Amino acid sequence: MRRAWSLPHRLGRPLAEADPKPDRDYADTAIARMQATSGISGKQPGDPVRACAAIIQTVEDEIRPRHLVLGAFGVETVCGKLAGVVENQCLEGDQPRRGLSRE
Structure with a gap:
C-alpha cells in the first residue's frame, strides 16, 4: 500500500534529500539503501483509500475478525x-x- 515511509523526519523531506552521515563502516550500504528506498516510496501497489475503508468497516462491524489481511x-x-x-x-x-477427522 502506498505510503511515505521513507521520510527522514516529519518535515516531509524525501529520504534522497536527507544529508546522510552514516557511520563510516556502513556508509556504502546505508547510502545505497537510502537511495533505493527513496525510489519506491509512495509508489507501492495498493490503494490506501480502499484499505482505510476496509479498516473502518471492520472496526464498525459487530463481529470483527482476529486479523485483517489487506491487499493481494x-x-x-x-x-x-x-x-x-x-x-x-x-x-x-x-x-x-490419524486422530484428526473432518467430521
Whole structure:
C-alpha cells in the first residue's frame, strides 16, 4: 500500500534529500539503501483509500475478525502460509492424519 515511509523526519523531506552521515563502516550500504528506498516510496501497489475503508468497516462491524489481511500480497502470503500449515500439520499425503477427522 502506498505510503511515505521513507521520510527522514516529519518535515516531509524525501529520504534522497536527507544529508546522510552514516557511520563510516556502513556508509556504502546505508547510502545505497537510502537511495533505493527513496525510489519506491509512495509508489507501492495498493490503494490506501480502499484499505482505510476496509479498516473502518471492520472496526464498525459487530463481529470483527482476529486479523485483517489487506491487499493481494497479504492475502497470497496468508493463504500460502495456511496451506502449508494444513499440509504439514493436518494431512498425511491426501488423507487426514490419524486422530484428526473432518467430521
